[in-house]
Amino acid sequence: MNDRGAPKTVHVRAPGKINVFLKVGAVMSDGYHDVATAYQAVSLYEDVFASPASDFSVVFEGGHIDTSGLETDGSNLAIRAARLLARRAGYREGVSLRISKNVPIAGGMGGGSADAAAALLACDTLWGTDLGRDELHTLAAELGADVPFALAGGTAIGTGRGDQLSPALAKGQFQWVLVLPEHGVSTPEVYRELDRHRERHAQDIFPAQGQPTVDADVLQALRAGDPHMLAESLSNDLQAPALHLSPGLASVLEVGEQNGALAGIVSGSGPTIAFLAADLDGALELQIALSAARHHVVRVTGPVAGARVVAD
Structure with a gap:
């Protein structure tokens, strides 16, 4: 451990994600499901600032996001990440975390996971523990399925609980317009x-796979950098249950697709909806139309890099 010349505050930025494909396996005896997903990191970021302290604490600031309901005790995922790193590295002090939130809370875009990934990298840099990316990835996997991807960024295939990552080739940039939930x-x-949905429709749908896989046409579309191909292969097993729990999402999908989106998809478990546009002009027009319909809209691109130290 080397803290000579260590900065007084470290700023790390980590991205939110879209699941451009998500297949969910059958429920297992422990109540969990294996998944096969194609993640894409997008340019909607969490900013984490880490400063030296004798104990562990976190505060949030959110702009348009109401952070008042977020836990700030030891159950907070960013605090858990910092404590886990301290235990692994034998570090005996603490950290003060300040998190500026832009990714919606419980919105299906992995905002809490981005906070945890950023906290791991920020503390590793602040404390001079120098564990390296492989060890940080191992710690990330202990914290939650989406945390390793927030650390890695880019485009990747996730299997198991989503934490077993393999990079996926993705050419160029994709233009997305997000409708963020209230x-x-x-x-x-x-x-x-989802489990209830599958039980209700057991006679009409194929049984869920034990070990799902990502469809080949998704990988081909990403490799080609072709938004039209990707629009044809967007898929999310959690979309039907998310729409059942939040019926208003269906009208949002309809508005987007009526105003030029190639396709729309619920991101992860929702309720954020991601619309894929053909190009920048299409994304700008879609952003204007959805904003005029009084939705909270953000235009983003993907893929982007994972958690990175920002030189302020």
Whole structure:
């Protein structure tokens, strides 16, 4: 451990994500599901600032996001990340974390996971523990399925619980327009609704796979950098249960697709909706139309890099 010349505050930026493909396996005996997903990191970021302290603390600032309901005790994922790193590295002090939130809370875009990934990298830099990316990835996987991807960024295939990552080739940039939710949803509740949905429609749908895989046409579309091809292959097993729990999302999807989106998809467990545009002009027109319909809209691009130290 080397803290000579260590900065007084470290700023790390980590991206939110879109699941451009998400297939969910059958529920297992422990109540969890294996998944096969194609992640894309997009240019909507969490900013984490880490400063030296004798104990562990976190505060949030959110702009348009109401952060008042977020836990700031030891259950907070960013605090858990910092404590985990300290235990692994034998570090005996603490850290003061300040998090500026832009990714919606409980919105299906991995904002909490981005906070945790950023906290790992920020503390590793602040404390001079120098664990390296492989060890940080191992710690990230202990914290949650989306945390390793927030650390890695880019485009990747996730299997197992989503934390077993392999990079995916993605050419060029994709243009996305996000409709951000006013209220979040519980990811476990969406998974429970998926199980109920499958039971209700057992006679009409194929049984879920034990070990799902990502469809080849998704990988081909990403490699080609072709938004039209990708629009044809967007898929999310959690979309039907998310729409069942939040019926208003269906009208949002309709508005987007009526105003030039190539396709729309619920991101992860929702309720954020991601619309894919053909190009920048199409994304700008779609952004204007959705804003005029009184939705909270953000235009982003992907893929982008994972958690990175920012030189302020």
